[in-house]
Each structure stands twice: as structure tokens, then as C-alpha cells.
Amino acid sequence: MALENGDRQQDDPAPNQVGLTPEQQLAALEVAVYGMAIFNDDGCIIYANPACANLWQYDNREDLIGQSWQRLYAPEEQQRFEREILPQCLQAGSWTGEAIAQRQDGTTYPQALALSQMTDGSMVYIAQDITERQLAEDSLRRSEADKQAILQAIPDLLMHFRGDGTHLDIANSDGYSVLELDKLVQGNASVYDLMPYELAKQRMHYIQRALQTGQIQFYEQDIEVNGQIQSEEVRLVATGPDEVLVIIRNITERKRSESALRQSEAKNRALIEAIPDLLIRMRGDGTHLELANGDRYPVLNKDKMVPGKSTVYELMPPDLAEMRMRYIRQALQTGKYQFYEQQIEINGQLELEEVRVVVTGPDEVLLIIRNITERKRQEEALRIAEENYRSIFENALEGIFQSTPEGRLITINPAMARIYGYDSPADMIASITDIGEQMYVEPSLRLQVKAVLATQGFLKGFEFRSYCKDGSIIWTAMDARAVCDSGGTLLYYEGIVQDVTERKRKEEDLKRQLEQLEIQIDQSRRAQEVAEIVQTDYFQKILEEAESLRYLDD
Known part of the structure; x- marks a missing residue:
């Protein structure tokens, strides 16, 4: 990197802030997950740890020694x-900061990078592949911003112990909640002095295992610090024959997130199980990723559905597959949920389905499929029933009506308008604002009708005189009932009205004819009775006596 000693003031080397020996520091470098290297003042590598070799895909880190830093970057990044x-x-x-590094095979990757110039003109180089960096990104950026050397670039708490549990030193304790920090006396305090007995016993177990096996040990613990339960991830690395480096990371937030995620997944699973619909997760190219509720929903070619491999074109007829893909593409392009219906034959039965397409990721959608075969049948039956009712309503000879308790018409059929002489149902509905006053010749009868409906709920064959539009009077016969909601509250009246004027006229004519016939019958009966009296002997005797008297008078 062409660094000259004169470019920086020659300061005394910084004291070892963590108190680690060179061997300990080297051990930490060797097991570090970050790529670490040292460049001399000519920009050539004089040291690289295993992680550094892995970053550039070198099988042997020795192959990096002597390489120029420029071999690690493309020309644009070199500039x-x-x-x-x-x-x-x-x-x-x-x-x-961050840079774009170039591997040995020419591929590139983003890296987090920290450089530190040493007093002798050499350069300490720390790099990490951040392609898949997620939750650790913030802590890594903080550590990089510290601009410290190797160990201080690590965001975790670092503690050094001897094999007997004696605490040797601590690093990065600033900003980290440490139990019994004030008791940490270098070379004197034991792990049993710093932690509850059970946790101290657990740590000693892993310290001894790390020393015995030479392998990294890992465990998690919950510890109360400053009155708060803190979850920690602990890694132990043997750094010498009787020394262990303990790397502690606070994972409290991660544990909370994991717990929240588990609860969310449990709720989502319960929701999915409660939903009767078929759920299919798919990629934008039509590849099936996951199927839910397929055990209780008829699925076409279910046995051929292989997550991550089978596509919509392999499992559905071409026209239906293309229609599904059209809606998937439209959902991904617009970000809005799509809806359509389809007919599909499954197990020899024609099924009607309602399909919703919801975007769940940059290239993923969730299909929510509901079988609506029975609903469609019911809708068709309802449509036919409504058409039949409408036909009856429109073509009936009787007047059909609905009216409010206050005395206004809600709806009537054409026959009702004709009976009362109106041009149309709309004309009659608009004209009648008070049924009792405008239609009943005797308005008090309207009150009687309401009273009967209130007590009995229905009325049959009620006859009354009504006014027509032109003021003429007709006789009508009405059947009616009160319509209430589920709570018994009156909503409206409905009923049937017939014009019985002609029947009433005929009844009056018949009545008059009967009366006349009765008079004629009485007259005939009296004449007959007189004739019978005249023919009797008694009447004849009286008649003879009367004749004899008349002769005497003469």
C-alpha cells in the first residue's frame, strides 16, 4: 500500500489495552471469524489468518503471503x-467502511473493511464478507467505527480465564452489562466470585472441555444483570495450554425476536388450520413452494406437486395454468391482490373455485383458493327463485304491497297501481303519503287493521271501501301480515289486495232481487189463502146470508 514511515508521527506503540500476550493475540487472530492480514509498507501481505484465506478462496493461506493488496480488488476498486x-x-x-473485493476466481463480494496503520508503516487489515450479514450488521458497524485494532473490532465481550477459573482480563466491557464488574480483579477473581454458583459451574465445565478437546465450545445462558434477565451466547476458545478466551454476546433481543416469531408462527398456523381454504405459496415463475390444507381440500394432481420443482403448467390444464400465471404476474407488477373464478374438473367432478392472489415477497405470491361449487348452486337456485317471485309479483292479478306502519307505501306491483287507477307503481308510491287518509274511505278502519296486526300478526279477508286516484270509490278485500325482525321489532306490513267492487255490486243486486222475490211470494201466498177461504162452506154460508140480507134490503 506504499506507506512511508514519515507519513505519520512516530508515536510509541499503544499499550496493550486488554493485557493479552502476543501468543494470546495470535490465537485470537487464528480463530477469528473475520479475515485478518498485515501488509508491509510496500503493500504486500506478510500475515493472513485462515479466515482471510477463505475470503479469497485460497486453499492455503501461505499462497497469500507476498501478494500485493491490488490482487484482492478489481481495477475500479483499486482506483x-x-x-x-x-x-x-x-x-x-x-x-x-465497505468495499467490493475480488476472489481468486474473479467473482466479487461486498466486504466490511477496517484498516489501521502501524507505527512501522505496516497496515493491519480486517475484512468480513457481509453478503449474508443480518442482525450482526449494526454491531459490526459499531465495531468498525471504533477504529481499533483486532480484538476491539469484535463487538462481543471478551474475557480471559485460566483453567482453574481465575479471571485474567476483560475487553469491550464498555456498553456491555457485566455482572459483578467491580469485582473483576485481574489474576485474583474467580468465576465463582463473579457469577451465581450454577452458572459458574456451567462455565467451568465448558472451560475444561475447551482445554481438553482443543475445540470451540458453545452454550447459551440466562443471567440476571442489574435486575434484568440477560440472554447470552457464550463461545470458548483455548488460547494456550491453560488459558481460555470466552467470547460473550448479548442475544436478549434476538431471543425476544425468536420468541415473538414463534408466537407469530403459532398464531399463523392456528389461523391457517382454521381457514377452510386451500393455500398455495408460489414463485413468480409458477413454481410451487408450499401447500397447506391440501388434506381437506380437493386438489388437482396433488400427488405430482413437488415443492420447489413442480410448476403450475405441469399440474393444471393449459388454459387454467395460463390464466393463473396472468394473475400472478399482475399481482407482482401492481402489488395489489388479484381475484378471479375458475371451473376445474377434479376426480371427475366439476368444481367451481374462487382464487385470490396475494403478494408475499419480491417474487412470491400466496394463492387462497375456496371451493364455491355449493355456493354457486345456491346462488343459481336463489336467482331462479327471485326470478319466479319477480314474475309472480309483476304479473299477478292481485295487488301486492309493502307499507310502513306510518302509512307510506314501500313497494307495490303493477296490479296494485291498476286497481287504484294510477299510471304506474312509482306514480302511486309517490302520490300516497298517508294511507289511512288517502286510501280508506273510513280512516278509522286503518287503525283497526293496525291493532289486529299488532295482536294477531295477520289479517284475512278484511273488506273496506277505498279511494281511487280519480276520487272514485271501490270495494277492496285485503289479506295482510306484520313483518318483524328477529327481536320482534315491527319492520313493515305486506299483503294482497283484490278489487271486489263487482262482487259487491252483484251481491247488492242479488239482495234486492231476493227482497222483491220475498214480496211477490207474500202476495201470492195471501191470494191463495183468500181463494181457499172463499171455497170453504163457512165462507159460502156467510156469502149466502149476505145475499139474503141484500134481498131483504131491496
Whole structure:
């Protein structure tokens, strides 16, 4: 990196802030998950740890020794180093940020990078592949921003112990909640002095295992610090024959997130199980990823559905597959949920389905499929029933009506309008604002009708005189009932009205004819009775006596 000793003031080397021996520091470098290297003042690598070799896909880190830093970056990034990064590092003594590195095979990857210039002109280089960095990104950025050397670049709490549990040193305790921090006396305090007995016993177990096996040990613990339960992830690395480096990471938030995620997944699973619909998760190219509720929903070619492999074109007829893909593409393009219906034959039966397409990711959708075969049958039956009712309503000879308790018409059929002489149902509905006053010749009868309906709920064959539009009077016969909601509250009246004027006229004519016939019958009966009296002997005797008297008078 072409660094000259004269570019920086020759300060005394910084004291070892963590108190680690060179061997301990080297051990930490060797097991570090970050790529670490040292470049001399000519920009060539003089040291690289295993992680550094892995970053550039070298099988042997020795192959990196002597390589120029420029071999690690593409020409464009080399120019950026020369133009920006190196000048800033020379001026400030260190630099942290991100860069695009180039592996041995020519592929590139983003890396987090920290550079620190040493007093002898060499450069400490720390790199990490951040392609899949997620939750650790913030802590890594904080550590890079610290512009510290190797161990301080690690965001975790670092503690060094001897095999007997004696605490040796601590690093990165600033900003980290440490139990009994004030009791940490280098070389004197034991793990049993710093932690509850059971946790101390657990730590000693893993310290001894790390020393016995030489392998990294890992465990998690919950510890109360400052009155708060803190979840920690603990890694132990043997750094010497009788020394262990303990790397502690606070994972409280991660545990909370995992717990929240588990609860969310449990709720989602319960919701999915409660939903009767078929759920299919798919990629934008039509590949099936997951199927839910397929055990209780008829699925076409279910046995051929292979998550991650089978596509919609393999499982559905071409026209239906293309229609589904059209809606999937439309959902991904617009970000809005799509809806359509389809007919599909499954197990020899024609099924009607309602399909909703919801975007769940950049290239993923969730299909919610509901079998609506029975609902469609019911809707068709309802449509036919409604058409039949409408036909009866429109074509009936009787007047059909619905009216409010207050005395207004809600709806009537054409026959009702004709009976009362109106041009149309709309004309009659608009004209009648008070049924009792405008239609009943005797308005009090309207009150009687309401009273009967209130007590009995229905009325049959009620006859009354009504006014027509032109003021003429007709006789009508009405059947009616009160319509109430589920709570018994009156909603409206409905009923049938017939014009019985002609029947009433005929009844009056018949009545008159009967009366006349009765008079004629009485007259005939009296004449007959007189004739019978005249023919009797008694009447004849009286008649003879009357005749004899008349002769005497003469």
C-alpha cells in the first residue's frame, strides 16, 4: 500500500489495552471469524489468518503471503483505494467502511473493511464478507467505527480465564452489562466470585472441555444483570495450554425476536388450520413452494406437486395454468391482490373455485383458493327463485304491497297501481303519503287493521271501501301480515289486495232481487189463502146470508 514511515508521527506503540500476550493475540487472530492480514509498507501481505484465506478462496493461506493488496480488488476498486481510502487512512491513521473485493476466481463480494496503520508503516487489515450479514450488521458497524485494532473490532465481550477459573482480563466491557464488574480483579477473581454458583459451574465445565478437546465450545445462558434477565451466547476458545478466551454476546433481543416469531408462527398456523381454504405459496415463475390444507381440500394432481420443482403448467390444464400465471404476474407488477373464478374438473367432478392472489415477497405470491361449487348452486337456485317471485309479483292479478306502519307505501306491483287507477307503481308510491287518509274511505278502519296486526300478526279477508286516484270509490278485500325482525321489532306490513267492487255490486243486486222475490211470494201466498177461504162452506154460508140480507134490503 506504499506507506512511508514519515507519513505519520512516530508515536510509541499503544499499550496493550486488554493485557493479552502476543501468543494470546495470535490465537485470537487464528480463530477469528473475520479475515485478518498485515501488509508491509510496500503493500504486500506478510500475515493472513485462515479466515482471510477463505475470503479469497485460497486453499492455503501461505499462497497469500507476498501478494500485493491490488490482487484482492478489481481495477475500479483499486482506483477507489488510491483516490479515497488510502489517503484518508494515511491522514487519520485508520479507516473503516465497505468495499467490493475480488476472489481468486474473479467473482466479487461486498466486504466490511477496517484498516489501521502501524507505527512501522505496516497496515493491519480486517475484512468480513457481509453478503449474508443480518442482525450482526449494526454491531459490526459499531465495531468498525471504533477504529481499533483486532480484538476491539469484535463487538462481543471478551474475557480471559485460566483453567482453574481465575479471571485474567476483560475487553469491550464498555456498553456491555457485566455482572459483578467491580469485582473483576485481574489474576485474583474467580468465576465463582463473579457469577451465581450454577452458572459458574456451567462455565467451568465448558472451560475444561475447551482445554481438553482443543475445540470451540458453545452454550447459551440466562443471567440476571442489574435486575434484568440477560440472554447470552457464550463461545470458548483455548488460547494456550491453560488459558481460555470466552467470547460473550448479548442475544436478549434476538431471543425476544425468536420468541415473538414463534408466537407469530403459532398464531399463523392456528389461523391457517382454521381457514377452510386451500393455500398455495408460489414463485413468480409458477413454481410451487408450499401447500397447506391440501388434506381437506380437493386438489388437482396433488400427488405430482413437488415443492420447489413442480410448476403450475405441469399440474393444471393449459388454459387454467395460463390464466393463473396472468394473475400472478399482475399481482407482482401492481402489488395489489388479484381475484378471479375458475371451473376445474377434479376426480371427475366439476368444481367451481374462487382464487385470490396475494403478494408475499419480491417474487412470491400466496394463492387462497375456496371451493364455491355449493355456493354457486345456491346462488343459481336463489336467482331462479327471485326470478319466479319477480314474475309472480309483476304479473299477478292481485295487488301486492309493502307499507310502513306510518302509512307510506314501500313497494307495490303493477296490479296494485291498476286497481287504484294510477299510471304506474312509482306514480302511486309517490302520490300516497298517508294511507289511512288517502286510501280508506273510513280512516278509522286503518287503525283497526293496525291493532289486529299488532295482536294477531295477520289479517284475512278484511273488506273496506277505498279511494281511487280519480276520487272514485271501490270495494277492496285485503289479506295482510306484520313483518318483524328477529327481536320482534315491527319492520313493515305486506299483503294482497283484490278489487271486489263487482262482487259487491252483484251481491247488492242479488239482495234486492231476493227482497222483491220475498214480496211477490207474500202476495201470492195471501191470494191463495183468500181463494181457499172463499171455497170453504163457512165462507159460502156467510156469502149466502149476505145475499139474503141484500134481498131483504131491496
